[in-house]
Amino acid sequence: MVPTSYYILLSALLFTLGVAGVLIRRNALVLFMSVELMLNSANLALVTFAMARQDIAGQMVVFFVIVVAAAEVAVGLALLVAIFRTKQTTDVDEIHSLKG
Amino acid sequence: MELVIFLITAVVAIAGAVAMLLSPNAIHSAIFLLINFVAISVLYVLLYAPFLFVIQLIVYAGAIIVLFLFVVMLLGAERAEDTRERFAWQRPLGVTLATILLSLIGYLALRNPLSRTAVADQHFAAPERIAEALFTTYLLPFEITAFLLLAAIVGVIVLHTAGGRELRTENQELRTKNQELRTKN
Numbered sequence: 001m002v003p004t005s006y007y008i009l010l011s012a013l014l015f016t017l018g019v020a021g022v023l024i025r026r027n028a029l030v031l032f033m034s035v036e037l038m039l040n041s042a043n044l045a046l047v048t049f050a051m052a053r054q055d056i057a058g059q060m061v062v063f064f065v066i067v068v069a070a071a072e073v074a075v076g077l078a079l080l081v082a083i084f085r086t087k088q089t090t091d092v093d094e095i096h097s098l099k100g
Numbered sequence: 101m102e103l104v105i106f107l108i109t110a111v112v113a114i115a116g117a118v119a120m121l122l123s124p125n126a127i128h129s130a131i132f133l134l135i136n137f138v139a140i141s142v143l144y145v146l147l148y149a150p151f152l153f154v155i156q157l158i159v160y161a162g163a164i165i166v167l168f169l170f171v172v173m174l175l176g177a178e179r180a181e182d183t184r185e186r187f188a189w190q191r192p193l194g195v196t197l198a199t200i201l202l203s204l205i206g207y208l209a210l211r212n213p214l215s216r217t218a219v220a221d222q223h224f225a226a227p228e229r230i231a232e233a234l235f236t237t238y239l240l241p242f243e244i245t246a247f248l249l250l251a252a253i254v255g256v257i258v259l260h261t262a263g264g265r266e267l268r269t270e271n272q273e274l275r276t277k278n279q280e281l282r283t284k285n
Contacts (some may be wrong), residue, residue: 001102001103001107002102002103002146002214005209005210006106006238007106007143008209008211009206009210010113010114010143012111012112012206012209013202013204014113014114014117014136014140015201015205016198016199016201016202016205017114017117017118017121017198018117018197019197019198019201020121020194020195021120021121023190023193023194023195023198024121024194024195025121025193026127027177029126029168029171029172029177030120030121030126030129032168032201033120033129033130033133033168033191033236033253034120034121036164037117037120037133037243038184040137040140040160041142042258043152044140044143047143047144047147047149047152048147049147050147050149051147051148051225054221054224056224056225056229056230056233057106057276059149059151059152059225059230060230060233060234060237060238062149062152063151063152063155063230064241064245066152066155066156066160066239066264067245067248068245069159069160069164069246069253070159070163070164070249070252071248071249071251072252073164073167073168074167074217074252074253074256075252075255075259077167077168077225078255078256078259078260079259080171080175081156081171081174081175081259081260082260082262083260084175084177088234089177090175090177
């Protein structure tokens with residue numbers, strides 16, 4: 001049996017890698033991917049706790065998180081495409097004015 | 101045996117995440133992220149969550165990664181970081197902050213004893229039970245997700261048509277200018 005704390009540590013590590021990605025990278029697409037990585041690590045922690053407590057509620061939360069993540073990616077990527085049309089870049093350092 | 105599978109999968113997941121961070125090409129990043137997602141779905145199987153395993157593969161590994169790849173290839177933005185860095189201290193600071201965060205979370209996770217009951221029922225999260233909970237206890241959130249998805253669809257369509265309209269007006273302006281020039285000549 002794998003101890004619960006191993007899963008939590010793995011989840012923490014993946015979350016930190018996602019945070020590092022958001023802080024280090026400047027390509028907006030890779031920033032989005034890092035956010036997805038963070039959502040996934042949180043999901044992993046939730047499923048671990050659902051398993052540890054033998055309770056289905058944690059898995060339901062994960063299900064809804066996945067739905068929201070799918071909607072978020074669709075809207076976010078549409079925004080990126082719209083920004084790319086006007087600015088011709090996905091570098092977040094270049095996108096620093098609110099007016100398109 | 102379970103521990104061996106867990107360790108192998110964990111190493112694959114971490115390697116995928118690190119490779120995603122470090123690869124300069126956004127398409128490679130998306131593929132490494134796919135590896136990470138598949139590894140996490142394997143962990144869901146280990147955690148007795150077969151329904152989430154399937155959902156993870158279909159939604160994340162299937163839909164979301166394909167969407168990412170489509171957008172990267174559509175924009176041709178796989179190498180958008182060739183520009184000079186605006187802040188030199190950004191990367192070291194980011195790595196330092198991430199390390200501090202990791203040590204904090206790790207300390208908290210190890211300090212609190214995480215109790216775990218022996219698995220009494222391996223089918224506590226069988227798909228039938230998930231469906232039952234989804235359509236009784238969680239019926240209202242489930243219905244709200246329908247509205248959420250509808251709002252997302254409408255939002256995406258509005259974003260695209262608004263951009264298209266601007267382009268169309270720009271094209272028309274150019275066309276009228278061309279005609280003016282032609283009449284002058």
